[in-house]
Amino acid sequence: xxxxxxxxxxxxxxxxxxxxxxxxxxxxxxxxxxxxxxxxxxxxxxxxxxxxxxxxxxxxxxxxxxxxxxxxxxxxxxxxxxxxxxxxxxxxxxxxxxxxxxxxxxxxxxxxxxxxxxxxxxxxxxxxxxxxxxxxxxxxxxxxxxxxxxxxxxxxxxxxxxxxxxxxxxxxxxxxxxxxxxxxxxxxxxxxxxxxxxxxxxxxxxxxxxxxxxxxxxxxxxxxxxxxxxxxxxxxxxxxxxxxxxxxxxx
Numbered sequence: 712x713x714x715x716x717x718x719x720x721x722x723x724x725x726x727x728x729x730x731x732x733x734x735x736x737x738x739x740x741x742x743x744x745x746x747x748x749x750x751x752x753x754x755x756x757x758x759x760x761x762x763x764x765x766x767x768x769x770x771x772x773x774x775x776x777x778x779x780x781x782x783x784x785x786x787x788x789x790x791x792x793x794x795x796x797x798x799x800x801x802x803x804x805x806x807x808x809x810x811x812x813x814x815x816x817x818x819x820x821x822x823x824x825x826x827x828x829x830x831x832x833x834x835x836x837x838x839x840x841x842x843x844x845x846x847x848x849x850x851x852x853x854x855x856x857x858x859x860x861x862x863x864x865x866x867x868x869x870x871x872x873x874x875x876x877x878x879x880x881x882x883x884x885x886x887x888x889x890x891x892x893x894x895x896x897x898x899x900x901x902x903x904x905x906x907x908x909x910x911x912x913x914x915x916x917x918x919x920x921x922x923x924x925x926x927x928x929x930x931x932x933x934x935x936x937x938x939x940x941x942x943x944x945x946x947x948x949x950x951x952x953x954x955x956x957x958x959x960x961x962x
Contacts, residue, residue, distance in 0.1 A: 723912030733944035735789025
């Protein structure tokens with residue numbers, strides 16, 4: 712039975728799941744949504760994912776959401792090489808990196824995502840009136856994400872806020888640099904794992920926002936990014952230019 716991925720082409724978490732699908736050699740069908748137009752808050756989508764987030768994987772009668780959970784599921788069912796280390800310590804380290812991406816790195820990209828992409832003059836979100844925006848936001852089932860959109864989704868952040876966000880991203884990448892300091896090729900050891908897969912969407916987002924200098928200034932992280940981007944699955948995971956939201960790379 713064909714896997715169905717409900718996703719947005721140019722969103723951080725779907726990118727890392729598409730990387731997982733490609734690494735495991737799994738075929739899938741695409742059902743895509745526009746985050747900037749709030750298509751993911753429609754009743755049909757909320758019926759399969761009550762969190763109102765993308766992506767969601769549908770495997771027959773089974774529905775799996777939350778990108779990190781999806782990637783573990785794909786590793787369990789897929790035919791490709793395992794993406795979870797056999798060693799229990801390395802497997803724990805892998806999961807700590809995945810959680811770091813979820814809890815720290817991804818949130819740190821949001822000021823740039825809103826200011827440079829979601830609020831780009833050609834974005835559907837930027838064209839909404841305050842009343843139209845509020846009408847869409849009231850459908851969101853997550854009060855924390857609702858508050859985030861209300862706070863960040865109307866006016867681009869001032870330069871000082873973006874500078875603070877860039878500094879936070881730099882500190883997060885310093886942690887990657889320390890994790891790679893012993894010469895290991897991948898985050899959880901000698902083998903490529905879900906820890907590296909988890910970072911795919913963040914690497915793509917930083918590149919798209921013109922922030923690749925953050926890893927270029929950190930030699931261990933920069934070399935790791937080059938290895939990540941050289942994998943065939945990376946090219947399969949990131950969106951084509953025609954699938955991207957308006958932003959720095961499409962200007």
